[in-house]
Every structure is written in structure tokens, then in C-alpha cells.
Amino acid sequence: MSNNINDLNLKKEIFPLFDYCLNDISKYKLFDLLNFTLKNKEEIYARQIIIKGFIKNESNLENYTYSKIYFHQVHNFLTQASYDELDISKLDLIIFSKVKQEIQSKIIQFTSLFEKILNSFLKKINKTDFPTSYVKDLDYMIDFISFFEIDYYKSLNNYKIKDIISLSKKIKSKKNEFQKFYDILLKSEAYFSISQGCIFNKFTFPSFIDHDISIKDVYHPLLEKPVSNDVFFDKNVILLTGPNMSGKSTFLKSIFISIYLGHLGIAVPAKEANFPFFDYFSISINHQDDLKSGYSHFMNEIISLKKVLEKYHEGKRCFVIFDELFKGTNIEDAIAISSETIKGLLTYNASYFLISTHLHLLNNLNEIKENKTGNFYIESRIENNKPIFTYKLKDGWSDLKIGQILFQNEGITSLLSK
CATH class of the missing domain: 3.40.50.300 (P-loop containing nucleotide triphosphate hydrolases)
Structure with a gap:
């Protein structure tokens, strides 16, 4: 909802109170949340419950972190880059070592990041602390990441050619869903960031x-x-x-x-x-x-x-x-x-x-x-x-x-x- 709040100085005064974000894109999502008031009391109370849920899960999520560089590189790879590079054959990987090295590097970043999001964040959350509507978002993210068999690929010491091809095909098959996944994830991270600000500042819900x-x-x-x-x-x-x-x-x-x-x-x-x-x-x-x-x-x-x-x-x-x-x-x-x-x-x-x-x-x-x-x-x-x-x-x-x-x-x- 559009308001006349320029004199509130959101960016310099209010945003820092709640900025515990792990990456720059979550920061943008957080700033966006701070810019628009909700439409009615029902929406307000629903968001309160989500943030309160993250407050209750503070100890469960205390170890949630990841490489900021990995996050941005993987995000660019999944949402902005061309997927043509994933159209690789066994012969390409055998003949062209540089191709194998580039694809393998991206896959390692992908599995490392998504494993932490799944196991240090999504699976650590006690879903009983959240409203049904938001639990659906959590389940969607868990199912989405689980599709890639992240734990299996993360456990590999060395990626064989068949592993690179298999995971590349899985990633490409979901290319139209990554934006939806990130929209939900980034909003969740913004809520988590807000909850940390509420805890640190000892704020009270009205x-x-x-x-x-x-x-x-x-x-x-x-x-x-x-x-x-x-x-x-x-x-x-x-x-x-x-x-x-x-x-x-x-x-x-x-x-x-x-x-x-x-x-x-x-x-x-x-x-x-x-x-x-x-x-x-x-x-x-x-x-x-x-x-x-x-x-x-x-x-x-x-x-x-x-x-x-x-x-x-x-x-x-x-x-x-x-x-x-x-x-x-x-x-x-x-x-x-x-x-x-x-x-x-x-x-x-x-x-x-x-x-x-x-x-x-x-x-x-x-x-x-x-x-x-x-x-x-x-x-x-x-x-x-x-x-x-x-x-x-x-x-x-x-x-x-x-x-x-x-x-x-x-x-x-x-x-x-x-």
C-alpha cells in the first residue's frame, strides 16, 4: 500500500534494525517488505504468526549460514544464465576437460548451497510453529530441493561423468521453477532476518x-x-x-x-x-x-x-x-x-x-x-x-x-x- 513515508528514512534508520540477511537479494526482499503496509488486520496477524514462528525457532536455525559468493553465483546460474551449457554429452565431458571443470564447479556450488538451505534451514524448522498457509511454502521448498537428491550428490568425493550428466538434466528440467522457488526462499529469509531483529531489539508485537x-x-x-x-x-x-x-x-x-x-x-x-x-x-x-x-x-x-x-x-x-x-x-x-x-x-x-x-x-x-x-x-x-x-x-x-x-x-x- 502506497504511503507518504519518505521522512521515515526507511533505508538508513529502519532497515538496519532488521537486516540480518545472508545475501544481497534477501536484503532487497526485506526492504520491499518494509515499504508496503498490509491490506487488513488478517494479513497483519498472519505475518505476525510467521515471524513469531521464526522467533520460536531461533535456536534451531542458529547455525544457518552459507557462502554469500556461492549464493549469488548459483542464483545467477539458475535464474539468469542460459541453460544451453547443460546440454552436454558424455563425449563432451571426456574430450573437453575445460567443459567438465566448469560444469562440475557449478554443480559443486549448487549442491553445497542447496544442501545447507535444506538441512540447516528448511528441515530444522518446527513446522507446528507456523500457519498452514506458510507450511505449504516450506513443504514446497523441501520437495523442490529433495528432487535433486542433494544429500546423495553432496556425499560424493568425486563427480563421475554420469553424475554430472544426471544432475545437469535434473537442473535443466526445473529451469522454469527456480524463480518461484527463489521468491519463496528469499521472502522466508527476509522473515527470518526480521525475527532476529525483533529478538535483538526486544520488540513487542502489537x-x-x-x-x-x-x-x-x-x-x-x-x-x-x-x-x-x-x-x-x-x-x-x-x-x-x-x-x-x-x-x-x-x-x-x-x-x-x-x-x-x-x-x-x-x-x-x-x-x-x-x-x-x-x-x-x-x-x-x-x-x-x-x-x-x-x-x-x-x-x-x-x-x-x-x-x-x-x-x-x-x-x-x-x-x-x-x-x-x-x-x-x-x-x-x-x-x-x-x-x-x-x-x-x-x-x-x-x-x-x-x-x-x-x-x-x-x-x-x-x-x-x-x-x-x-x-x-x-x-x-x-x-x-x-x-x-x-x-x-x-x-x-x-x-x-x-x-x-x-x-x-x-x-x-x-x-x-x-
């Missing part, structure tokens, strides 16, 4: 509920010493305040990461998580001017908001984060259109909008005064004329300003007066 967002001890998984927070959002518009450097963007991103990963069927960085199913995701954090297309920061905000509203009117249930919405325009304009936006979004039932803002005058809006919005701030305080940041989420509204304090503490005032 549950899906009809209303409200409730997450216990949610944190940003990339921070070395993250501060966790409990969140409970029972309003569809959540406003977040706090001074610069207080951690608003980091907090918003931690929420988005948890809910987004949950919709991939993956465990999340929290002790417990419960939230509704969403059809569309959008995150706008730290936007810059788009010089290539000629859009200013403000115009990007307008376009992003418009796309979200259009998705809602298409019937999508949206989860959206706007970090400092409309900061790209003057204060008067920002307050006016922010007020209009907040009032309008309050009517967008079943979708959730988390908005951070520096526009303190918004607090005069009746909808905010009457707590029709959820109002929170990231705690900060001044001690000995220095800002103290706790990064903890609190109920209410913050009007704390630290710009002048930082300005003075850095000696800017004295430098300007000289």
Missing part, C-alpha cells in the same frame, strides 16, 4: 483495536539511551508543544515507527501496543525546500495536507504526523490556517493526526480550550538559567520559550553590544 491509541513505554529505537513514554490518545487530533530541542520530533517519530511497523506485521519498540488499523500513513518531519521542483517548504506542507485529505475522502483511515505544521509561512497566516485545519480535522473520525506546533496563540482556540483535541507537551524547565530536557510526555500545553536564554547563554548579546 494488537489491533477499534478505537484509541495506547502504547506503553514507546521509544525511538535508534537512540543509544532512549527515554520511553506511555501514550494514550482518545482524541483524533493530538497537539504537541514544547520548545526547540525538547524532543518533539523524536517523540513523534517513535510513535510513527511503532504504528507503521505494526502495520507490517512486525514487532514494535514498546512494552505493549494497541491501536486501530489504518489504511494510509503520512509523516512530515524536517521538510526542506524542494529546489528541484521549485516548491517552497510551505507549499510542500500544503500539498502534503491536501493529499492526506484526499485519501480520507477516498475512504482511507489515516494516521498522519505533521511536525511544526505551517512553519513555512508568517505567524498570522500560520495561526489562521492552523486553526482552520484543526477544526476541520476534528470531524475526520477514525483517522488520527499528530501535530507539533510552536504557535502558542493557538491555545486560544475554543476547540483546544474545550479539550476537543488531545493536548500534550514534552517536559522542559529552566534551572539556574539553563534549560533542562526530560523528554517525558505530559498532559497539557507548554508556553516555555528558551530561545532568548540560549541566545544570552552563548554570549551573543554581549558580542552584539561590542
